[in-house]
Amino acid sequence: MNELDLILTGKTEQHIHWFDSKIGVHVEMLTAFQQLQNAAKIAGLDITIASGFRCFDRQLAIWLNKFSGLTSVKNAENKIIDLSLLDDEEKIHAIMLFSALPGASRHHWGCEIDVYAENLLPAGTSLALEPWEYQSSGHFYPLTCWLEQHAKQFGFYLPYDKFRGGVAQEPWHLSYLPLSEQYQQAYNLELLTATLTHSEIKPKKQLLAILPELYQRYIMNVANI
Numbered sequence: 001m002n003e004l005d006l007i008l009t010g011k012t013e014q015h016i017h018w019f020d021s022k023i024g025v026h027v028e029m030l031t032a033f034q035q036l037q038n039a040a041k042i043a044g045l046d047i048t049i050a051s052g053f054r055c056f057d058r059q060l061a062i063w064l065n066k067f068s069g070l071t072s073v074k075n076a077e078n079k080i081i082d083l084s085l086l087d088d089e090e091k092i093h094a095i096m097l098f099s100a101l102p103g104a105s106r107h108h109w110g111c112e113i114d115v116y117a118e119n120l121l122p123a124g125t126s127l128a129l130e131p132w133e134y135q136s137s138g139h140f141y142p143l144t145c146w147l148e149q150h151a152k153q154f155g156f157y158l159p160y161d162k163f164r165g166g167v168a169q170e171p172w173h174l175s176y177l178p179l180s181e182q183y184q185q186a187y188n189l190e191l192l193t194a195t196l197t198h199s200e201i202k203p204k205k206q207l208l209a210i211l212p213e214l215y216q217r218y219i220m221n222v223a224n225i
Contacts (some may be wrong), residue, residue, distance in 0.1 A: 010108030026110030
């Protein structure tokens with residue numbers, strides 16, 4: 001793979017600036033994020049990154065844990081799904097509502113971040129990263145309103161601003177457009193097919209059989225940029 005393909009599939013972290021051992025972002029979006037963060041601070045919002053860069057192996061572990069039932073899988077109504085009632089193809093679609101295929105997660109790129117306002121999280125409450133937290137009755141609704149008005153000033157947009165029949169709405173997911181636009185245009189089905197073919201993904205046979213459909217429905221099906 002060339003350097004770009006390694007970035008696109010989460011096989012390198014040479015492009016990442018690490019804030020600590022868990023949270024990292026693309027070095028070329030660091031300044032823009034800090035400017036966003038400072039502007040939000042003035043408005044009374046402590047924007048914090050819950051998840052940034054995610055490598056291929058981490059995304060694979062997330063996927064396998066969900067497919068095997070070690071980690072719960074929820075539906076659009078925030079209810080836990082009984083995976084034992086689903087066949088492998090149904091499990092794939094259930095998981096992809098909220099979790100990307102390894103090699104196809106935008107978090108590989110480093111220019112995608114899941115954010116919340118730390119100062120709006122009620123004491124004793126754990127962050128869930130679920131849509132209700134960001135809706136009108138949720139504690140992060142002021143953040144939602146602020147991002148809708150100001151995120152674009154700093155180069156950010158919401159690729160999952162609403163449900164389009166693929167990935168669920170993710171009002172916490174910000175994408176840095178100057179980078180993600182390049183990466184989205186460079187990404188392709190052939191690269192994903194090769195990446196999964198040489199991986200330990202399960203269920204590999206079923207995934208590869210329906211990959212063109214998954215690619216269009218979940219991976220390319222984002223907000224217009």
